[in-house]
Amino acid sequence: MTNVYTLLKITDKLTLQFGSDPTGRFFLCLVTIMWILVGIYAQKYKEHQKHNARFFTFYILTWVMLASLTMAANYLTMYLCFEFMTLLSMPLVLHNGTPESIAAAKKYLFYSIFGATLGLMGMFFVNTYGTTLAFTAGGVLDPAKIAGHETLILWVAFLSIAGFGAKAGLFPLHAWLPTAHPVAPAPASAVLSGCITKAGVLCIIRLVYQIYGVQLLRGTWVQMALIILALITVFMGSMMAFGEDLMKKRFAFSTVSQVSYVLLGVFTMNETALLGALLHAAYHSIIKDGLFLCAGTIIFWTHKEHVSEMKGLGRKMPVTFGSLAIFSLGLVGIPPFAGFLSKWYLASGSLSEGLPVLSWLAPAILLLSALLTAGYLFPICIHGFFPAEGEPEAEGKEGSALMLVPILILAAATVLIGIFASPLKDALQAAAATMF
Template identity: 40%
Template sequence: MNQLLLIVPVLLPILGGAFMLRFPEREPKLHPVLTEFVVCTASVLIWILLLTGRADEKGAVLFYLAGDLKVFFRMDRMAAVFAGLISVLWPFATLYAFSYMEGDKRARSFFSFYTMSYGVTLGIALSGNLVTLYLFYELLTLVTFPLVLHEKTSEARKASRKYLYYSIGGAAFAFMGLVFVLIYGSTTDFTLGGVLNSSIPGFNFNVILFMYVLAFFGFGVKAALFPVHGWLPAASVAPTPVTALLHAAAVVKSGAFAIIRLTYFCYGADFLRGTWAHWVVAAAVLVTIVYGSTMAVKEIHWKRRLAYSTISNLSYVLLGTVMMNPAGVTAALSHMVFHALMKITAFFCAGAVMHRTGKTYVYELDGLGRKMPVTFACFTAVGLSLMGIPLFAGFISKWNIAQAAAEAGGVMGVLSISVLLYSALMTGIYMLTVTVRAYVPGKGFDEKSLDGVKEADWKMLVPIVIFTAVIVILGLYSGPLMGFLTKVTGGGSL
């Protein structure tokens, strides 16, 4: 029974989404309803595992690929964090999509691949070994590619091709890292501390480090690591329910999650700490934070500005990861959770405004705070949280990262804290600029130009308000969650 509880949440959305492709387009209301049913059912099964601790330590083998290579699911504490996160986000994102996609001529295709993406992302979360994670990582590209292409405009076609090229290239690099784990590891199963065995003939320290760097950048494509980040701003052309999950949970967090697994459960922090490979990936992460936050200030397209913000904030997660200490892992996981909540809410706010007004650029938002007060109040709260202002969740995770950097000490600690302070300043500029324009329009503003503009309907507002409330609650009372995340660094089952 426990093995079925591990397998069914993954397969149900994949098979359900594939089945929906056979439904007629003339039943538009059926697609979102079926999507919500499948997504909620899978989420309930995940939470049964989380709340009852019924996950099987031995895991569940779906099938064998060849020899000992198996597609294998297991719920350890690391899996619980990611699976629990996406199982909360996806049902609300689907509710939001009800309203956003209403009247869309290609709704069947959208909801079908949207549902399959949930199952594939759960497959990444519950992967018990690197082979399974890599398989579902590749599948994620295939099922999200049609979502980026959804509008089928020339811009969407260009963005989807870029996304595909980057993802395939990244997967090739990640595959090299997988091969070396297969050859020089005692197992491919995730084991805290790493699985490399230096006694195996042909083991070469520097070659293994080089393969780690390649795999880091390979998985880093989906985490939008500089210089392999270019697909993410382009993907903002997709419908907002897609970009919200691309930037909050499904794709970018899968990349960050894969890097955490690769670093701590395959190659091992003790093996990597202090090596040239460690410095290479740390430098890439610091550069990405600076680059992403700087570009967000310069970007005037609202969703692309949020995309550059994601590039910067995803590397906050990676910064905690490359600290190579338990405090860094805890900090990385806390920001992975909190950033997901913050960024999905920010995109939902932007999507609600764009859906109601058609305005896509920051300079077009003058005065909208008066017409859509709930939406912009929530966006302001998210902005303060992303800045790291106390009483909001973002402060907790950024403080954790700064503490991990201080614990690491040395040049890396000093550089990390300096970069965090710079990024916080840039975040304040690119987030609060939107808020100020919305509430305090400049000279020449004509309020009559906003006649007829009103708040989005309840299906959009409910997810926005709930996630904003959670951000505030976690900022005030994050103790239980942080306690659990601290335990994650000790490994083990639930």
């Protein structure tokens, strides 16, 4: 952490501190760009909904908290921003005001607060057993103090990491995602899925590498358990997405699965895997925002929410469905699109780690899940462009540059970042290296 700035002080350890490091800056840039693009898109989408002043107020406030979270320099500040981000993003979920959306917002709140409370308890323990709460590569726990309490500390580490995993949709705290995303307005689901889940990832990176430390966790049951949870989530998310007809819910399950790819990389705990994780975080943000914006466009013009109703729609909305196809290819990870490189690093990182069974099981599950991803994304485009014989002509139209331009920018990014990956890769490699 450089440029650390202390804003408020409770005690010498408990301070409100902001600073920046390469990882934080990367996430800051990522979420800010996404927020701007989705914000532009929302300027058109807002015709579809009421209470826009309220929506944009909370939209901006959520970004402020998310940006603060990326710049948090210690555990306390991170927790503070995390909690406020939850509270301020909740109105985005319940924006439509229907009973389902209110129930979904409550569910979101319950899972997030549950996770954050586990994180808070973790902080109390770190405050007792650590030298500081400031993020330090290699961890902050004091070996003299934890001697004899290793079991306890491992449990604390496991629970607090899994707690923040609620935001990232880590099994078993993933259930809010598929409930909250479909009911939120499309711009809100885009940033919830693309950016806010990444806040959970960032918190977990901070905890694993800069609070508890890789030395403490590597090779323990905690690492095993977390990797297993991530793998379960990857597989389960894909399976659920595969069987889901409601388009936004399908994408939400896909998010559950894809964010756990990132977490898998984080939990593997070596530089290659972490690089893969950061890359995948960026790619998934771009692609999933794009997918949700496409879904929003379709709903905006046709009010169709189910995949089965979209047959033949691609001919009426070629730009949207074309972008959808690009995003699908990217998410499946077909070279040269964006998703390929990250999965490559994730798999090779996992293979080089040498954990029993999991080392090879992880790449296998990644592969299987990629197949499933193809299975739940490609049919949308295929049926969109090539409806079966005798299908009635679909109603729909394309329009509004405000909606199409952000989607096209994201689609272009998916292709270009895939082909010209090295600047991003080098930057993230440097960021990953600072974590060890």
